[in-house]
Amino acid sequence: MRPSHPYPSFTAAPAAGSGSSVYEIRGLEVTLQGRRVLGPLDLSIQTGAFLGVLGPNGSGKTTLLRVLTGALRPTEGEVRLLDRPVQQYHPAEIARLAGVVPQQFSLDFGFTVAEMVAMGRYVHRARRPVTARAWLPKTSDGPGADDDSVVAQVLQWTGLSELADRPVTRLSGGERQRALIAQTLAQQTPVLLLDEPLNNLDLNHQLEVMQLLSRLHQGGRTVVVILHDLNIAAQYCDQLVLLDQGRIAASGPAEEVLDPRVILEVFKVRVSVHRQGLRPYLTPLWSRARQTESDRETLKVHVIAGGGAASPLIEELVARGFAPSLGVVSVFDTDYLTAERYELDVVSAPPFQAFPAETIDQMESLVGESDVLVVAPVFFGQGNMESLRVALRALQRGQQVLFLNPESCAERDLTGGEAVALTRQALDRGALTASSVREAVEIIGRLALEPATRSSRPHGHHQKGNSLDQFSGRTEGVPGVPTDPAAHVEGE
Amino acid sequence: MRLVGDRRRTYRLVMLAVAAGLLGAVVLAAVTGAAGLSIKQSFAALLALFQHGSEATGDFPDWAPRLLLNLRLPRIALAILTGAALSTAGASFQGTFRNPLAEPYLLGVSAGAALGATIAIIWKPLSALGAYTVPLLAFIGAISAAFLVYRLATFAGHTQSASLLLSGVAVGSTLTAILSFLMVTTERDLHTVVVWLMGGLTAATWTKVFLALPVVAVGFVYIVAMARRMNLLLMGEERARELGVDSQRTRRNLMVAASVTTAAAVSFSGLIGFIGLMVPHIMRLLVGPDHRRLLPASALFGAFLLLLADTVARTALAPQEIPVGIITAATGGPFFLYLLRTRRGA
Numbered sequence: 023m024r025p026s027h028p029y030p031s032f033t034a035a036p037a038a039g040s041g042s043s044v045y046e047i048r049g050l051e052v053t054l055q056g057r058r059v060l061g062p063l064d065l066s067i068q069t070g071a072f073l074g075v076l077g078p079n080g081s082g083k084t085t086l087l088r089v090l091t092g093a094l095r096p097t098e099g100e101v102r103l104l105d106r107p108v109q110q111y112h113p114a115e116i117a118r119l120a121g122v123v124p125q126q127f128s129l130d131f132g133f134t135v136a137e138m139v140a141m142g143r144y145v146h147r148a149r150r151p152v153t154a155r156a157w158l159p160k161t162s163d164g165p166g167a168d169d170d171s172v173v174a175q176v177l178q179w180t181g182l183s184e185l186a187d188r189p190v191t192r193l194s195g196g197e198r199q200r201a202l203i204a205q206t207l208a209q210q211t212p213v214l215l216l217d218e219p220l221n222n223l224d225l226n227h228q229l230e231v232m233q234l235l236s237r238l239h240q241g242g243r244t245v246v247v248i249l250h251d252l253n254i255a256a257q258y259c260d261q262l263v264l265l266d267q268g269r270i271a272a273s274g275p276a277e278e279v280l281d282p283r284v285i286l287e288v289f290k291v292r293v294s295v296h297r298q299g300l301r302p303y304l305t306p307l308w309s310r311a312r313q314t315e316s317d318r319e320t321l322k323v324h325v326i327a328g329g330g331a332a333s334p335l336i337e338e339l340v341a342r343g344f345a346p347s348l349g350v351v352s353v354f355d356t357d358y359l360t361a362e363r364y365e366l367d368v369v370s371a372p373p374f375q376a377f378p379a380e381t382i383d384q385m386e387s388l389v390g391e392s393d394v395l396v397v398a399p400v401f402f403g404q405g406n407m408e409s410l411r412v413a414l415r416a417l418q419r420g421q422q423v424l425f426l427n428p429e430s431c432a433e434r435d436l437t438g439g440e441a442v443a444l445t446r447q448a449l450d451r452g453a454l455t456a457s458s459v460r461e462a463v464e465i466i467g468r469l470a471l472e473p474a475t476r477s478s479r480p481h482g483h484h485q486k487g488n489s490l491d492q493f494s495g496r497t498e499g500v501p502g503v504p505t506d507p508a509a510h511v512e513g514e
Numbered sequence: 515m516r517l518v519g520d521r522r523r524t525y526r527l528v529m530l531a532v533a534a535g536l537l538g539a540v541v542l543a544a545v546t547g548a549a550g551l552s553i554k555q556s557f558a559a560l561l562a563l564f565q566h567g568s569e570a571t572g573d574f575p576d577w578a579p580r581l582l583l584n585l586r587l588p589r590i591a592l593a594i595l596t597g598a599a600l601s602t603a604g605a606s607f608q609g610t611f612r613n614p615l616a617e618p619y620l621l622g623v624s625a626g627a628a629l630g631a632t633i634a635i636i637w638k639p640l641s642a643l644g645a646y647t648v649p650l651l652a653f654i655g656a657i658s659a660a661f662l663v664y665r666l667a668t669f670a671g672h673t674q675s676a677s678l679l680l681s682g683v684a685v686g687s688t689l690t691a692i693l694s695f696l697m698v699t700t701e702r703d704l705h706t707v708v709v710w711l712m713g714g715l716t717a718a719t720w721t722k723v724f725l726a727l728p729v730v731a732v733g734f735v736y737i738v739a740m741a742r743r744m745n746l747l748l749m750g751e752e753r754a755r756e757l758g759v760d761s762q763r764t765r766r767n768l769m770v771a772a773s774v775t776t777a778a779a780v781s782f783s784g785l786i787g788f789i790g791l792m793v794p795h796i797m798r799l800l801v802g803p804d805h806r807r808l809l810p811a812s813a814l815f816g817a818f819l820l821l822l823a824d825t826v827a828r829t830a831l832a833p834q835e836i837p838v839g840i841i842t843a844a845t846g847g848p849f850f851l852y853l854l855r856t857r858r859g860a
Contacts, residue, residue, distance in 0.1 A: 093752055117758030124756065129749050130612070131803035141746050145758030209757070 042069045044213055044244050045090060049099030052085055052268075060085045060268040061099065067246060072239045074259030075248045076279070078289055082268040083248045084125065087217050090246070091122050117145040121211035123203050123219050129190050135201050136173055136186040142208030143169045176207040179234055181227070195222035203231065207238075214238065216247040220254070232258045256280055256301050264288060277302050282365075294340075294363045307340065307364070321470040322347070324385075324392040326409045330356030332398035335426065335459050340364045342463065344470075347392070349385045350377045350409065357398075376405040382412070389416050394469055396462065397448075399427040401434045402441035410444040417451045422469060424454040426462050525807045528800050529814065536594070536818040543590050543825040548832035549581055556582070589718040592726070592782060593824045593838075594817040596715070597789055599730045599779035601816025603772040604790030605797075605808055606737050609744040610768045611675050618776040618790035621769065622659035622682050625689035627780045630655025632693055632707050636700045648710070649722065649781035656777035659685055664769065673766065713784035713839025715824050722782045733775030734813060740768055741805035748803065786839045788846025789816055 043066045051061035060082040067073055075083050088094040089101055092108040101108045103119065111119075121142075129138060146169070177183045180200040185193065190201060199222045206214065214235070220228045228251075236258055239245045249255040255262055256276040264272040264279050266288040272279040280302045285293050293304040323339060323346040325332050332348065333356055339346050349369025351358045361368040369384045371377045389395050395416050402410065417423050428445055435441040449455065456462035545556035551574065559578035562570035568579045603618035611620070619625075630651035634640050640647050663685045667677040697707060709716075743764045746754040751761040776790070793816040794808065801807045820838070823845070827838040 091756060093755060113755045113760050114758040117756060122756040124753060127749055127753050128612075131748050131798070133745075133748075133803055137804060141749070141757060144742060144746055205757075 043067060044069050044071075044104065045246075046102040046105070047089075047099070048102075050089065050096050050101060051098035052082075052089060052094060053097040054085075058097075058268060060089070061096075063268070063270050065263065065270065065273070067244065069244055070239070070242060071244050071246070072236070072258065072260040073244075073246045074255035074262045074276075075246065075265065076250070076252060076255055076262055077265030077271075080267075081265040081288075083265055084217055085268075086265070087122070087215050087246070087248060090215055091120060092116050114145050117209060117211070119211055120213040120215055121206040121209040123206045123214070123216040125217045125221065127198075127202055132189040132191055134187050134189055135182055135193070135197075135204075136177065138190050138201055139177060139182075139204045139208050140169060140173050142176075142205040143172060145209055172208055172210065176204040179207065180204040181230065196224060196227055199223055200227065200231070212242070213244045214246070216245070218248050218250060220249065220251065228254065252280060252285070252304050256303065257298075276300075280304055294365075296363065321394065321466070322392045323394045323396060323466060324348070324389050325396045325398055326385075326400065326413065327351050327357035327361075327398050328355060328400035328406060330360075331400040332357045332396075333360040335396065335398060335462055336360050336364070336366070338459055338463050339466065340366075342467065344466070346396070347388050349388060350381045350406070377408060382408050385409070386412055386415075389413075389421075390419075392416075392421070394422045394424060394466055396424045396426060396466070397428075397445075397453075399430055399434060401436055402431075403436040407437060407440060407444075410441060410448070413453070414444065414448055414451070417448055417453060422454065423448060424456060424462060424465060425449065426456050426459070428455050429457070521802045521804070521807070525801045525811065528797075528811055532811070532814045532818055536814060536821070539818055539821045539825065540590055540594075543593070543821055544582060544586050546825060546829050547586060548828060548835075549578075549585075551575070551578055551581070584719075588720045588723050589715050589824070590821060591720075591723045592715050592718040593821040595723065595726055595730050596779040596783045596786065597793075597816040597818070597820030598734065598813040599726075599775045599816075600786065600790035600820070601793040601797075601812040602734050602737055602809055603776040603779075604816075605794035605805070605812045606740075606744065606768055606772040607790075608794055609805055609808075610747055610765050610772075611679070612748055612750070613675070613679075614795065615791070618772065619686075619785075619787075620679065620682050621663045621773050622685040622689065623656040623773050623776045623780060624785050625686040625693070626659025627652040627656035627777060628711055628785060629659075629689045629693045629696075631710050631781075631784070632696055635703050635706050635710065636696060646721075646725070649725070652781040653777050655689075656780055657774065659689060660769075660773040660777070664766075671762075673762070709837055710784045711839075712837030713786035713842075714827070714835065714837040715783050716828075716835060718782070726778045726782050729778035730775055733771045733778070736771045737768065737775070738806075738809050740764065740771075741809055744768065744805040745803075784837070784839065786820065786842055788842045788849075789820055792846050792849050793819060 045065070045067040047063065047065040047067075049061075050063050050065075052059055063086075075086065077083050085094065089096055090103075090108070092111060092113070095109060103111065103116070108116070133141075174183070177186055180203055182197065182200055182204055185197060185201075190198065193201060199219070203216075203219055206216075216235070219231055219235075223231060232254060235245050235247065247255075247259070249259075259276065261274065262272075262276050262279040263270055264284065271288050272281070272284045277297075277300060280295065282293050282295055282304075285291060285304065292307045294307060296303040296305065321344065323344055325336060325339075325346050325348050327333075327336070327348045328351050336346060336348070336357070337360065345364075345366060347367035347369075348357060348361045350371050351361070351368065352373040353370050354373045358368060358370055367388065369381050369388060371381045389412055395413055397410070397413055400406065400409075413423050425445065425448065428449060431442050431445045454465060456465055541560075544560050545553045547556070551559070555574040555578060558572050559570075559574040559582055562572045562574075563579040563582055568583045570579050600618050604616070607616040607618060607620050608614060610616075630653070631648050633655075634648040634651035640651070663678065663682045664673065666681040666685065667673050669677070697704060700707075743754070743759045746757050746759050747761060747765065749757075751765070754761045754764075780786075794812045797808055797811040797815055801811045820842070823841040824838045827836045827841050830836060
């Protein structure tokens, strides 16, 4: 799939009066059988854009694409391609400007892959007046412009060279999909419209196709691609449009569109957002669509964290549906960032100093509301020694306390033996121990199934609702970095 | 079953073989017949005809060259023309409908032609129009039926394949009902009607050939010119449109061309079944689905097959003739079943 020579540049002068947009959509509405499936929406697709169109099933993505190709007539509003209504174009003119990769195709007759791909060259032989010719790059002359070499090249790009003589009827799903993409590329259009082109493709071919689109985009082509993988969209597209029930729920660069609140609203899925450079990366946590109040969601776990020691445990707990609280941690701490990513309750303190007394109080009250307290393998210094005393007091109240890797406590004791002594004291009073994150999670999972865990809670006041409700309530508020770094309990 | 490999070479070989076969069939058809001429005499007369014209004399009866010129040769020409027309139209319908069971009579052309011809045969006042009343009315009937079917299947400018097939069946059976009614209420000419319906190239004349030739030729040239678009239409109307074909229009034009071509052939030869259905299938197996090869190959093979069938039809029970429609249906029926059974897995 590596191009043997660079793509022709499509930065040619745009048609007069069109500005720099390929498509200009104004007040678009599409009604099918009395039901509005798209719109009203306005959208402008700039020349050279790499636009990802996202949205749940039935949100109007394919309908939008079919309007762009002229296959579907807008019920209301207007779609202009190069400053001329799409409806006024002859199909051959559009086919020279915009290549389409539909979601599926059928070809029951035994054409070979090369023959099928060569069909994409039809438009370069059809003698039709092309009014937008001035805008078109000269793909019909120069090196590599003759049909056979174009076909050979796109077959190479899509990794199909070796299957050129195989009948299409004998291809696998992924090979058919790549043949379809190759057929469209053979049209050599400056605009590419793709409807879920990664369907049926293995991971390697998914990436190859996206990289190919990326290179085509760098060569000057405008790419509009419907994707259902939000992360692939975030990774490759410059701009995203998120459709929801026929309307644009969000549009702009990936980091704006892929906001957890927007995703929750549109997909009913709670996600956490990581960053890879500028690009967001989403991890789906759970779907709100099937709301079951499980024991895990109601079991309250507090983790004494710090220095990143608790992050593996926290991630594992979140992945299993728990919503642990954290603290006290400093705002520069890795564990703090982990908690922030999953929007967990966290008691935070300013860095490089002993935890202020009020943060200890806040932790104490969070611990008091918890069913289980976990002491992660953190380094203990004078600054966080108070955490261990909180754990001891919890044990005295009869709460469950779990020490993770207590055997390594001596190595983590920077207080000259005080932390070790407190830990030993806690273990003597019946604290649980776990020698690995896996074991800790298993123990917590077991505790979640025992009603006794909760009845042992002295404060008695049960959390209202489940953790999901807490989250959905929180999304209305302002999550994220605390404005007051001194001491802050996030959330409720 | 499928010969992929180098299709260009296969195509050339197939075309060469079928052309040779057609030439052989022409000679065979010219030298056999019910006139009481021996093959040797016929052959001599044929050669003499080409060398010296119809007044040539030699080792054969004096009337032999004229018999060849006015009876056998126009019949050969009409068989070639009809076979080519039906096969091209069949391939074209199968392509535009993406349906292996489509055939030239899909749009009710056969029923329309049959009704027109029957009216011309049994309603005597019409014979005042001249010797070509039957083909003329058959042609008008065929075109009207196709037009009616097309109009009935079109809703708001869009024509769906399914509604075309269904209205074709509906119009066809209505017209056939009228035809049956006419047949049971008339006593005279019933035999003539039945023979026409069975299809036959009896009474072929050069006039008929030259009347049918331009229509069939124009239709054939148009359809072949559309070959590349037909290939794209095989991927569906929407995909063809995305690749630059004005699908609706192309499909409509192809249906008109194929129906007119069929009507022209049917008007002079009666209803000859199965040629238009099976010839494109055989050729698809040999030269592949590309219409740029499939259409010429089908035309040539259809011409060859119908000429062969007609030669059998007029010699097998000589001097009595079997309507050639019986021969093609008798061989086509089993082939049709074979297709149904083998294509299931494909």
